[in-house]
Amino acid sequence: MTMPYAYDAVVVGSGPNGLAAAIALARAGCSVLVCEANATIGGGTRSAELTLPGFLHDVCSAVHPLAAGSPFFKALPLERFGLEWIQPEIPLAHPLDDGSAACLHRDVNFTAEQLHGDSSAYRRLMKPLARNWEKLANEFLQPMLHWPRHPLALARFGIPALCPATLLSKILFKHEPARALFGGIAAHSFLPLESIASSAFGLVLGMAGHAVGWPIPRGGSQAIANALANYLRELGGKIEINHRAENLNDLPKSRAVLLDVSVWEFLRIAREQLPTAYRRRLESFRHGPGIFKIDYALSKPIPWKAEACRRAGTVHLGGTMDEMAAAERDVACGRIPERPFTLVAQQSLFDETRAPRGQHTLWAYCHVPFDCDTDMSDRIESQIERFAPGFRDCILARHKMGAADLEKSNPNLAGGDINGGAANLMQLIARPILSPAPYGTPLRGVYLCSSSTPPGGGVHGMCGYYAARLALREIFGKRWKAI
Numbered sequence: 001m002t003m004p005y006a007y008d009a010v011v012v013g014s015g016p017n018g019l020a021a022a023i024a025l026a027r028a029g030c031s032v033l034v035c036e037a038n039a040t041i042g043g044g045t046r047s048a049e050l051t052l053p054g055f056l057h058d059v060c061s062a063v064h065p066l067a068a069g070s071p072f073f074k075a076l077p078l079e080r081f082g083l084e085w086i087q088p089e090i091p092l093a094h095p096l097d098d099g100s101a102a103c104l105h106r107d108v109n110f111t112a113e114q115l116h117g118d119s120s121a122y123r124r125l126m127k128p129l130a131r132n133w134e135k136l137a138n139e140f141l142q143p144m145l146h147w148p149r150h151p152l153a154l155a156r157f158g159i160p161a162l163c164p165a166t167l168l169s170k171i172l173f174k175h176e177p178a179r180a181l182f183g184g185i186a187a188h189s190f191l192p193l194e195s196i197a198s199s200a201f202g203l204v205l206g207m208a209g210h211a212v213g214w215p216i217p218r219g220g221s222q223a224i225a226n227a228l229a230n231y232l233r234e235l236g237g238k239i240e241i242n243h244r245a246e247n248l249n250d251l252p253k254s255r256a257v258l259l260d261v262s263v264w265e266f267l268r269i270a271r272e273q274l275p276t277a278y279r280r281r282l283e284s285f286r287h288g289p290g291i292f293k294i295d296y297a298l299s300k301p302i303p304w305k306a307e308a309c310r311r312a313g314t315v316h317l318g319g320t321m322d323e324m325a326a327a328e329r330d331v332a333c334g335r336i337p338e339r340p341f342t343l344v345a346q347q348s349l350f351d352e353t354r355a356p357r358g359q360h361t362l363w364a365y366c367h368v369p370f371d372c373d374t375d376m377s378d379r380i381e382s383q384i385e386r387f388a389p390g391f392r393d394c395i396l397a398r399h400k401m402g403a404a405d406l407e408k409s410n411p412n413l414a415g416g417d418i419n420g421g422a423a424n425l426m427q428l429i430a431r432p433i434l435s436p437a438p439y440g441t442p443l444r445g446v447y448l449c450s451s452s453t454p455p456g457g458g459v460h461g462m463c464g465y466y467a468a469r470l471a472l473r474e475i476f477g478k479r480w481k482a483i
């Protein structure tokens with residue numbers, strides 16, 4: 001006698017991709033259970049009082065151009081479940097040692113005007129891309145192997161995107177502010193800035209900044225997870241916390257299993273069931289570098305030298321393009337940079353729910369080699385002090401997370417790699433294997449849906465959406481109309 005199915009689908013992991021997959025399945029009429037290892041839902045989108053009472057910190061993601069611009073999230077009624085985007089006055093500032101700062105503003109023309117001597121070049125690069133955000137987002141937020149629906153817009157993006165960021169910035173821009181601004185955004189790739197396709201991240205996140213902003217959710221990134229989870233519950237889905245999947249066979253019986261877990265966690269929980277050839281392909285998938293993160297409780301706003309930084313949601317601390325390129329090269333070679341590329345977000349300047357009145361939070365992390373256990377606090381604080389003398393005097397408390405702490409908080413963050421595997425060109429195309437539908441596995445009804453699948457890292461839910469679409473077609477015989 002065959003056992004009846006407890007659910008149509010079980011989703012392992014409640015990160016943005018797991019919840020997106022669960023919602024896509026539930027909207028198509030499936031009964032869904034989400035099993036989450038942690039005591040709190042959300043994976044990379046969680047917030048907590050990490051330092052002092054009343055200071056609400058984003059444990060992982062903080063700034064959300066990809067969530068705000070996600071074709072799937074935009075199709076969901078998340079505002080009804082409390083999600084509210086706040087747009088900082090300036091999305092991004094990049095201070096330089098002379099006390100000035102290059103800024104990305106919402107308006108392309110205004111951004112260009114501030115980049116004296118490079119205004120026309122910036123406008124020529126970004127204007128057509130930002131105008132075509134909707135078309136382009138649909139193209140690059142899916143597996144790379146597909147027939148493009150907007151080939152012309154894609155070609156206009158793809159040619160510069162394939163360039164190394166150092167080369168593209170030197171060809172296009174004559175002055176340091178524009179080069180550094182672009183280099184800092186491109187460094188989100190975690191790739192050496194001389195490597196092929198490192199410009200892609202600079203272009204995607206730059207155009208997103210103009211098209212949808214770099215917003216923060218009121219109440220912390222947990223608000224994204226809560227909105228997704230509450231919508232899922234309204235659709236009839238269930239979520240079980242403190243349930244770490246140790247083996248695929250131990251999950252409640254279902255027709256489909258979608259795994260919001262990294263390639264390495266997948267290998268851990270399904271190793272014996274996987275055919276050798278497929279397992280070997282997964283084993284050759286490479287990690288990206290890691291991060292070291294610090295959250296601060298501050299007695300007052302950061303005393304930035306450049307006034308624009310005091311009005312910016314995100315600030316990139318890396319100095320010139322050459323300096324950032326050297327730091328990222330060190331990281332890629334396994335060396336610890338003396339002046340690491342450091343990203344900070346100042347949510348409490350724009351969202352009063354984050355800290356007691358008059359006091360502030362700061363979210364900061366820097367890039368380090370994979371699985372690095374060095375305490376980077378001094379180097380991070382020196383980078384901040386360099387552009388904001390007196391910063392150390394504002395610190396009330398710190399909370400640090402190195403590779404081991406990150407992995408303890410979420411098995412997907414092994415070695416401090418926050419993107420589910422390196423985002424080099426090879427692994428953007430074959431993520432985690434070369435296939436037009438890389439979410440499928442040799443195990444019938446088992447799908448991967450984490451950031452180890454296309455389009456990769458970041459909070460956008462598109463990995464979950466596309467994996468669910470494949471499961472709906474293969475297992476439930478349902479067609480899903482394109483979003």
Ligand SMILES: Cc1cc2nc3c(=O)[nH]c(=O)nc-3n(C[C@H](O)[C@H](O)[C@H](O)COP(=O)(O)OP(=O)(O)OC[C@H]3O[C@@H](n4cnc5c(N)ncnc54)[C@H](O)[C@@H]3O)c2cc1C
Binds near residue numbers: 244457
């Ligand atoms: C410090 C940090 C800063 C970041 N900043 C940003 C940012 O500002 N903007 C942005 O867009 N992105 C950012 N990211 C990246 C973003 O958070 C991730 O790319 C995104 O969360 C990936 O979503 P996911 O659903 O694939 O996986 P995750 O969010 O990692 O969720 C996976 C979930 O699965 C659970 N899980 C894993 N294994 C098991 C198991 N065996 N059984 C049960 N549950 C399991 C985990 O506990 C977790 O809850 C950041 C990440 C980190 C760590």
